[in-house]
Amino acid sequence: MGFFTGLKQTLKAKFEYWLIKRIPKNSTQTLSGRNIFIFPSKFGFAYLFFVLLLFILGTNYQNNLIILLSYLLASVFMTAMLQSYRNLSNLTLSAKTNTLRGFAETSLDIPISLETNKERMAYQLFFQSKVVPSENIIKQNDFLSKETCLIPIKLEKRGLFSLPRLILQSYYGLGLFRCWTSVDLNISVLIYPKPERPPQINIDQLLSNNRDVNSDDLSNETLTIKSGADEFNELIPYKQGESLAKVAWKQVARGQGWYTKNYDSVENNTPNWLTLDALPKAPIEQQLRWLSYLIVELQKREQVFGLLLHTKTIAPDKGISHSHLCLKEIALYG
């Protein structure tokens, strides 16, 4: 068994390699003999068997008309092959944009533009992958000229994800053949962590109280940019609903209980700093999800915020492009 699965895998790898060489990545691909595959479908094989049966029937009865008809059906098979090839050839597939983004565990419509000079019949589009399940788009009607198809895929893990090969297949031409292509349109999707509401954090309070994040430890090397309000003089017991940014995490970590740092001076126009350390202890992925949520929320409220990560800092700003920048950082974090 092991041998066979091994063989299967090597064959698969070989095939993948061959496919990459034969149909290299390109954001625009025109279908031709080079990248169209064609093979009889199950029905095609059944049909051939049936034609053979007719031939035997005709031969056994020495009935020329039945033999003639079986030849006719056999040549219809050949004609159908050409037809199904022609149905797809010269169709141009292209990626509308090469940079797409979305949140993990949501569905994203990938826009693919199809350009053609003639009618195309009954074909399906989907991405070939086990990792990213995609839905079939079935185009039943013919179309002319240019059209954009939206192929929904399910996004899973955060990070930069290059989409698998796009399959365009058609059984058109009497269903005797499966005619397909498998092209890599060089599309990648930036998948942001799934926004998850952090527990015990009230966004409104965070906004009203927190102007002074990440000042709990002076020795922390991440504190490259310090706001003016970095000195606290006492710890007061944490109350439910208070800003997490003010929680004295060190004390929490030491098991001394939950305390809030009390600052002397609070400047209201200081930006919000989002940082991993300000979040409750949890696996990094979880923390990133919380961060994602916070970024989305802050963006919604049109707040000025900055991002502080161990590896990178993004200066406080606001607006959509800023939040995308922040989300990109956390998507690619680590």
Place this chain on the structure above:
Amino acid sequence: MDDTIEIAAKKQQVQWSLAKNTQFLLMITLALNCLLLILELSSWLIAFIVISVLWQSCIYFKVISQPNKLIKMLVSISGLILLALSAKGLGLLNSMVHLLVFSYLLKPLEIHAQKDFYIQVLLGIFVLVTSLVFIQSLYFMLLILLVLVTNFMLLMSAFKQTESYKTLAKQVSKTLVKSLPLALILFIGFPKIAPFWQMPSAKNAEVGLSDEVKVGDIANLALSNKLAFRVEFEQAPPNYQQMYWRTLVLEDFDGSKWYQQKKNHRSWQRQPKREEAELSLISGLSTLPTVSYQIIAEPSYQKWLFALNVMTDASSEQQKLNKNVNLTLSAEKILNSVTSYQVTSALTNQVNTPLSSEVRSRNLAVSVTNNQQLVAEGKRLRELYSDDLNLVNAVLSRFNQQNYHYTLNPPLLSNNNLAEFYFDTKAGFCEHYASSFTYLMRSAGIPARMVLGYMGGEYNERGNYFSIYQRDAHAWSEVWIKGLGWQRIDPTAAVSPERVERGFSQSLQQEQSLLSSDFLSSFNTSLWFSQLRYMLEAIDYQWTKWVVGYSINDQINVIKHIYLFFAEYKSFLATLSLLLIFLVVIFIVLRIKHKKSQHSQTALLLYQLMSLATKVGVVKNRSMTIDQFALKFIEKKPTFKLAIVRFVDGYKKLQYQALSSEEKKKELTNLKHLYQQLRQQIKHEI
């Protein structure tokens, strides 16, 4: 990869249902496919088809919903019971056809997935093709092709749901027409194979002559306008009067019926070894003129074949042929499809062979129970004429001179009494005359026998062949006369000479059409109709000869002819192909040149520019790229910057980018224009 496809397929199945268009086509094809087989189906199955189509249409128009499982089960069980009950009478082939049609009818109730739909389509085509086992005429084939179009329309409608029937039909016809050439090439060239195994044959009512003849039987045949066989002579055809197509020789008579061989003559257990005709015993055979001809016999579901006397050689590719001892021809197996065979005959109306005593006594036997008056008449004649030939002529002249007449509608004879006909009614057709004549000869001591066959034939000028119809069925007699051998005597000729000279006379034709109640035969008299009929029949003949009867030999011949054609016009074809190759080469060269010329034109422009550039002191080294050249140029003459940059851009575009031919043209003119500008500028500078 496969997993996703499967998932996709599963998803599809869940939502799968037939479109309205497809449902309608399904119903229509079901009805049409079954309709073509209707002649072979039992009445209960026909009722089933009607009910099934009605049911489907009710479902289609949403009068009723899909039946539940119980009803489906009841229907299938009742159908199977009916099938089992009728299987015995139907024979193996027809039962199988019934089963096929029955399952084809029930399948539409069970279409839940694409797979079921495909099965339904294949079953439909199978049902359609099966009907060709029974009928093979050209017009039927055309009908089959038409119905095949609807079958493929059904299949295609699953992929083009919104299409109108007209466009569907158009596309399917296109596909079929495109497929025809390959099919024909395969048909002509693909080796024909002998049957792999024995198939059950169709069980049909026998057509034509039978080997037991009661007086009056042939009259029924005479009313039939059905084709029996067609003949094409290789040389000039013989006279009409010589076209006696011998089929059966009847030697035993029991008083009312003629038989080939009475059943009690031989025991059932001991099958007689088939005796071959011994041609070597016939004297003077080699001096006779011979004719060769091809006969294409329609399926008669009997074994008898047709040949002119004396048949010397016969062969067929489809069957083994038996030359019987009394010089008739029969097939090894029942003729259930169109059968063609080649015969060579030495034309004569007498066969000089010695008569064995056994045969002699058989051909002299008269039944004692019946027709005593004829026996007495025979004896009386014997006394009058000692010479056999004189006796024969005496009887023939009696037929001719007394008021005997030829009619297809004779008065009924009590108990088939030949004497009654001979002495009293004196009205009858070939069988009456032949039968009473033979009997009379036997009574007079001359060995005589009945021969059944066909007489004459209708010549089709367009096709250069003769059609022999069932109405041409004929009976005559053969008497053995010492020194001459078996002599053909046709008593009918004595009564109604035109019957054996030209076929049916006008009055007989009228009588025939009146009796046969065949309304078409009344048209036969009008000229244009007969012209049209001849033409259609000639087409059908060619079809039967070349397509239905296309044999291995034909295949070899056709291929040989094609080869010979090529061999004969070798030099011509060789020059033609050389010319073609030459033209193709020129075409390719021109195309390449054209492509190159565009390249070289751009190169030329660059070269010209470079030579101009030397005038202003810019020299391009070999190692320089065009960009470096441009930079150098600009360094030297900054005022040219824009023009140079544009020129280089255009040059690069033309040289390195994949452009369509139109774009290329545009770019090239653009480049030329730029070059002209530069030249002017440089000239101005100088």
